[in-house]
Amino acid sequence: xxxxxxxxxxxxxxxxxxxxxxxxxxxxxxxLGSPTSLASPAASGTARPxxxxxxxxxxxxxxAIPSGKIxxxxxxxxxxxxxxxxxxxxxxxxxxxxEDMESSLSPDGKKIVFASDRDGTSRIYVVNVxxxxxxxxxxxxxxxxxxxxxxxxxxxxxSRTGSLYVMDSEGANVRQITxxxxxxxxxxxxxGAFLGGxxxxxxRLTFYAASATRGxxxxxxVGSDGSDLTVVASEPPTYHVEPSxxxxxExxxxxxxxxxxxxxxEDDNHEIYIVKPDGAxxxxxxxxxxxxxEPSxxxxxxWIVFSSDRGGNFDxxxxxxxxxxxxxxxxxxAKDSDPSWGP
Numbered sequence: 001x002x003x004x005x006x007x008x009x010x011x012x013x014x015x016x017x018x019x020x021x022x023x024x025x026x027x028x029x030x031x032l033g034s035p036t037s038l039a040s041p042a043a044s045g046t047a048r049p050x051x052x053x054x055x056x057x058x059x060x061x062x063x064a065i066p067s068g069k070i071x072x073x074x075x076x077x078x079x080x081x082x083x084x085x086x087x088x089x090x091x092x093x094x095x096x097x098x099e100d101m102e103s104s105l106s107p108d109g110k111k112i113v114f115a116s117d118r119d120g121t122s123r124i125y126v127v128n129v130x131x132x133x134x135x136x137x138x139x140x141x142x143x144x145x146x147x148x149x150x151x152x153x154x155x156x157x158x159s160r161t162g163s164l165y166v167m168d169s170e171g172a173n174v175r176q177i178t179x180x181x182x183x184x185x186x187x188x189x190x191x192g193a194f195l196g197g198x199x200x201x202x203x204r205l206t207f208y209a210a211s212a213t214r215g216x217x218x219x220x221x222v223g224s225d226g227s228d229l230t231v232v233a234s235e236p237p238t239y240h241v242e243p244s245x246x247x248x249x250e251x252x253x254x255x256x257x258x259x260x261x262x263x264x265x266e267d268d269n270h271e272i273y274i275v276k277p278d279g280a281x282x283x284x285x286x287x288x289x290x291x292x293x294e295p296s297x298x299x300x301x302x303w304i305v306f307s308s309d310r311g312g313n314f315d316x317x318x319x320x321x322x323x324x325x326x327x328x329x330x331x332x333x334a335k336d337s338d339p340s341w342g343p
Contacts, residue, residue: 065318065329068299068343069129071103071112072307072316076334082114083336084129085316085329093131104148104156104197105129105342106169113137113147113156124158124171137171146195150224151202157224162192164207166224177226183211188231189220196243196254197296198224199277206232206243206252206277217241219254221277232279242294245277247301251321252277255293256284272306274321285323298341305329307337 069086071093076083082094082103094100096118103114113126119136122143127134138144140160147158149169157166162180167173183191189209196206196219205224210217217239219232232252233240239257246253251274258269270291275282286292290310297304303318310317315336316329330336 066298066303068341069105069109070305070316070329070339070341071105071114072330072336072339073101073103074332074334074336076332076336082112082127084112090330091131093127093129094125095131100125102146102338104340106149107151107153107342109343113149115145115147115158124156126156126169135171137167138174148195148197148205150198151200155202155224157195157198157205159193159195159207164193164195164205164222177205177224178222178229184213186211188218188234189222189229191216193220194241196252197245199245200247200249204228206245208241208243208254210239210241215239215259217257219243219252219275221252230277232277233273233275233282240273244296246274246297246321247299250276253285253295253297253304253321255295272304272323285319285321287323294338296339296341299343303341305339305341307335307339 065085065087069084071082071084073080074083077092080099080101081092082100084091084093093112094114096116098116098118100114100116103112105112111126111128113124115122116125121141122145123136124138124144124147125134125136142161145159147156149156154169155166156169157164163176164178165174165176178193180192181190191209191211193207193209196208198205203224204221206221208217208219216237218234219240220230221232222229238259241255243252243254253272253274256271256273258271269289270293271284272286272292272295273282273284288310290308292306292308295304295306304321305316305318307314308317311328313333313335315331316339317326318329319326
């Protein structure tokens with residue numbers, strides 16, 4: 001596996017995203033969700049070929065997923081794979097030999113876009129939800145991460161060397177909408193950018209910009225044409241990362257890393273917050289000593305799915321947008337993370 005040095009220099013964000021696990025603490029130069037951050041010794045688990053459905057095992061509730069399906073990353077097969085969770089069970093969709101990660105379900109629920117280093121560098125792929133029809137959309141030598149569908153399914157936004165790009169859903173018409181500046185001196189929202197997702201009207205993108213040398217991460221939004229760059233959350237001056245826009249456009253959910261007086265990233269407190277797109281009404285939803293990461297909304301806006309190690313290892317949980325009615329969706333010795341909810 002090869003990650004370009006330029007990508008690591010621009011977006012090396014390890015202390016932003018320390019997840020309290022040995023596997024991620026061992027890779028201090030990689031951002032959350034990068035191929036390096038997942039390239040750890042194989043976790044325990046039995047290989048499951050594409051098409052094999054394993055019954056889901058909800059914990060603490062008789063129901064599994066309230067509606068639709070959730071794509072997520074898991075190491076239960078020994079390397080990073082894209083799984084699909086529905087009421088029928090859990091299915092390995094990508095089934096590749098290397099690292100598949102950072103999936104996003106299409107608005108119609110028929111396709112999954114994800115990043116993979118299966119040809120040596122992280123690039124963007126799309127596949128049908130049954131695992132068929134795999135297509136590589138990008139082939140730039142720099143490496144691509146964080147693909148996200150537009151609400152109408154006609155475009156895909158993604159990150160490349162810390163800058164944001166948008167392309168047609170078939171991979172054509174690639175255009176740059178932001179340009180990363182040196183993370184050591186960049187103004188707010190100008191350091192290496194990691195995509196969070198689109199506003200429901202398709203006019204704006206939310207992302208986080210990070211400066212590891214200054215210990216900062218900001219939640220930002222920008223027009224899908226690159227205009228009107230806006231800071232949403234930057235205070236207190238620590239790490240605000242992994243934003244996701246609510247389906248009604250009223251809220252952005254994200255992870256806040258409260259460094260406090262902790263000496264190492266592993267001791268930081270990682271919480272799920274929501275905030276208005278104008279920066280108002282910032283609220284802690286989880287308020288728990290566990291590491292809570294990577295929140296995303298259900299299509300109807302009634303639930304937030306996230307990954308947490310509160311059960312002893314990272315599994316998927318859901319809660320209402322006010323933090324109530326917490327439910328655990330998966331239970332596996334391997335790490336389940338980076339969920340994306342679709343119809």
